[in-house]
Every structure is written in C-alpha cells, then in structure tokens.
Amino acid sequence: MNLYIAQAVFIYLAPPVYSAAAYNIVGRLMNYLPMHAVFHPDRVLIVFVYAGAAVEGITVAGAAKYAAAGDDTAQYKSGGVLIAVGLILQAAVECLVIAVVAMIHTRAAKAGTVPRNVRTLCMTLYGTSTFVLLRCIFRVVESFEMFGNIGCEENCGPILSNEWYLFAFELGPMLIFTFWLNLLHPGRFLPRNKRRYLDTDGRTERMGPGWSDRRDPWETFLDPLDFQGKIKGQVSHDQYWLRPDEWSICEDGSFAEGTASNVKSTQTRREKVLRAGEV
Known part of the structure; x- marks a missing residue:
C-alpha cells in the first residue's frame, strides 16, 4: 500500500515540478529582453514557483x-476533489505562463x-506549456469519470477502461516535453549572465547593470506589474536599455545571430581565432 501511495503521488507530482x-x-x-518584460524578471520564478507549490500541496x-x-468512499471522493482542484489550478498557471510569453513575443x-x-x-515555451495543459485537462476529465463510476468493476467509462488514453495524454505529452526541452536547450539560446541583454537593434548584445527596481522588495511582490508607477506615469525600474552608450558591447558574438555560446571551450576557441586575426 505504501509503495502504491508513493507511486500515485509521484505520478501526479512530476509534471508541475517539471514545469x-x-x-x-x-x-x-525577460532579463534578455528587459524592454519587453511584463514585470520584474527576477520575480517570475518566485511567483510561479509559489503558485506551483500551492498546486503541488x-x-x-x-x-x-x-x-x-x-473501501472508504468518502476519503476516495475527497481525494479526487483535491486532485481535480489541483489540476484545474495547474491548468490556470499554464495559461498564465502562455499569456506572459505571448505578451513578450508580441x-x-x-x-x-x-x-x-x-x-x-x-x-x-508555447509548446511545453500546451503539453502540460493538455495533460491537466485529461486528468480532470479522468477524475470526473471516476466520481461517476464509484463501485464500478467493469466498463467504467472509456478512460478508465482503456489504457491507451493514459499513454496518449499523460505519458505522450510529458515525453515530448522532455525531448523538446533537451533538444532545444535554453542554454543554446540565452546567455549565462543575466546582465547581458539584447539591444534595441535586435542584433547587438550589451552587458548592462541588470534589472534594478527602486521600490522596496515587498512592493515588487505586492505589485509585480507596477500599477502604481504606471498610474503616476513614471515606472519604478531603471530603463537602462534607453542609454546603450553607457554599456559595453559583448565581443564574444551574439546569441541573436547564433555566434555566441555558453560553452567555455567554444568561447576560448573563438577568442584564439579573433586574436590570430588581429595579429
């Protein structure tokens, strides 16, 4: 029984953690494109992780x-209700992630x-969040089917009676998520240093000061979208990208043009080639 409980917990737990x-x-x-950030880039992970932690619990x-x-029907139902609520909240979080990415992209x-x-x-990000969302929808439908077939021993509904649904809508999306995120690893497309950002010309990368918010940290948590600053007509963060001449250009290539890398051996090799060209 203990192994079965652990298995059930980990199956439901894994996708939100992976997200x-x-x-x-x-x-x-957002750090790479600070001029298009929806809110404080360093608060993104914290906000979504806290939301995810609530869902996880x-x-x-x-x-x-x-x-x-x-055989405790009441506990069975209460457990199912909690799972359904958690899945719906997880779907809402994924929709919020897609909305934030869409705003940056637009x-x-x-x-x-x-x-x-x-x-x-x-x-x-669109693809991986959609796969998690698809999985959440499947699990919600599955949970409602369970409620309608308590005590059923056979022909308890298509999802409960056919294992291929589990492979298609649980295993499949998470497997594709895994391969997608590894084949297109973000380390190939974003700089390791959070201070490095893309200039407004869409090609040049500069080493800026990083996101700086003049407000108290608690204010950034309570008002991450800086509604107060927008109402006053003056944002609370430093728009350092409007002063490009103050920040040095990154000489080791550009991730935007595919000429930069986070791999140290590649960086060293490129530096040697550049020095040889100068000589």
Whole structure:
C-alpha cells in the first residue's frame, strides 16, 4: 500500500515540478529582453514557483488520500476533489505562463526585434506549456469519470477502461516535453549572465547593470506589474536599455545571430581565432 501511495503521488507530482523549468526560462527571457518584460524578471520564478507549490500541496494531499482510500468512499471522493482542484489550478498557471510569453513575443514583434533565438524560445515555451495543459485537462476529465463510476468493476467509462488514453495524454505529452526541452536547450539560446541583454537593434548584445527596481522588495511582490508607477506615469525600474552608450558591447558574438555560446571551450576557441586575426 505504501509503495502504491508513493507511486500515485509521484505520478501526479512530476509534471508541475517539471514545469518549473519553463518558468525559469520565462524569467531569463525577460532579463534578455528587459524592454519587453511584463514585470520584474527576477520575480517570475518566485511567483510561479509559489503558485506551483500551492498546486503541488493540494495535488499531493489529494493523491495520497485517493490512493489510501481503500473501501472508504468518502476519503476516495475527497481525494479526487483535491486532485481535480489541483489540476484545474495547474491548468490556470499554464495559461498564465502562455499569456506572459505571448505578451513578450508580441511586444518584441511590434519593435521588430524577434531574432531566431527569441522565436525558438517562445515556440518552445508555447509548446511545453500546451503539453502540460493538455495533460491537466485529461486528468480532470479522468477524475470526473471516476466520481461517476464509484463501485464500478467493469466498463467504467472509456478512460478508465482503456489504457491507451493514459499513454496518449499523460505519458505522450510529458515525453515530448522532455525531448523538446533537451533538444532545444535554453542554454543554446540565452546567455549565462543575466546582465547581458539584447539591444534595441535586435542584433547587438550589451552587458548592462541588470534589472534594478527602486521600490522596496515587498512592493515588487505586492505589485509585480507596477500599477502604481504606471498610474503616476513614471515606472519604478531603471530603463537602462534607453542609454546603450553607457554599456559595453559583448565581443564574444551574439546569441541573436547564433555566434555566441555558453560553452567555455567554444568561447576560448573563438577568442584564439579573433586574436590570430588581429595579429
């Protein structure tokens, strides 16, 4: 029974935890495109992780009660309700992630600065979040089917009676998510240093000071979109990208043009070639 409970918990727990990788990419993308950031880039991971932690707590509690219910119908139902609530909240979080990425993508497109690396990352985030969303919808439908067939021993509904649904809508999306994120690893498209950003010309990369908010940290948590600053007509963060001449140009290539890399051996090799060319 204990192994079965652990198995149920981990199956429901894994996809939301895995989604945290995508949340981190969104924050790093905002650091790379600070002029198009929806809110404080360094708050993205924290906001979504806290939301994900709440979802995780509900889902884990539900999975544990559901797996340990045995013949206790009331516990079985309460566990299922918690799982359904957790899945719906997870779907809402994924929709919010897609909306944030869409806002960044739209702003960059309007400014005419959507290089290949940014476009690839946006497509990756759209795709991976959609797969998690698809999985959540499947699990919600499955949970409602369970409620309608309590005590059923056979022909309990198509999802409960056919294992291929599980492979198609749980295993399949998560497997594609895994391969997609590894084949198009964000380390190939974003700089390691968060201070490095893409200039408004869409090609040049500069080493800026990093995102700086003049407000108290608690204010950035309570008002991440800086509504107060927008109402006053003066944003609370430093728009350092409007002063490009103050920041040095990165001489080791550009991720926007596919000539930069986070791999140290590649950087060293490129530096040697540049020095040889100068000689």
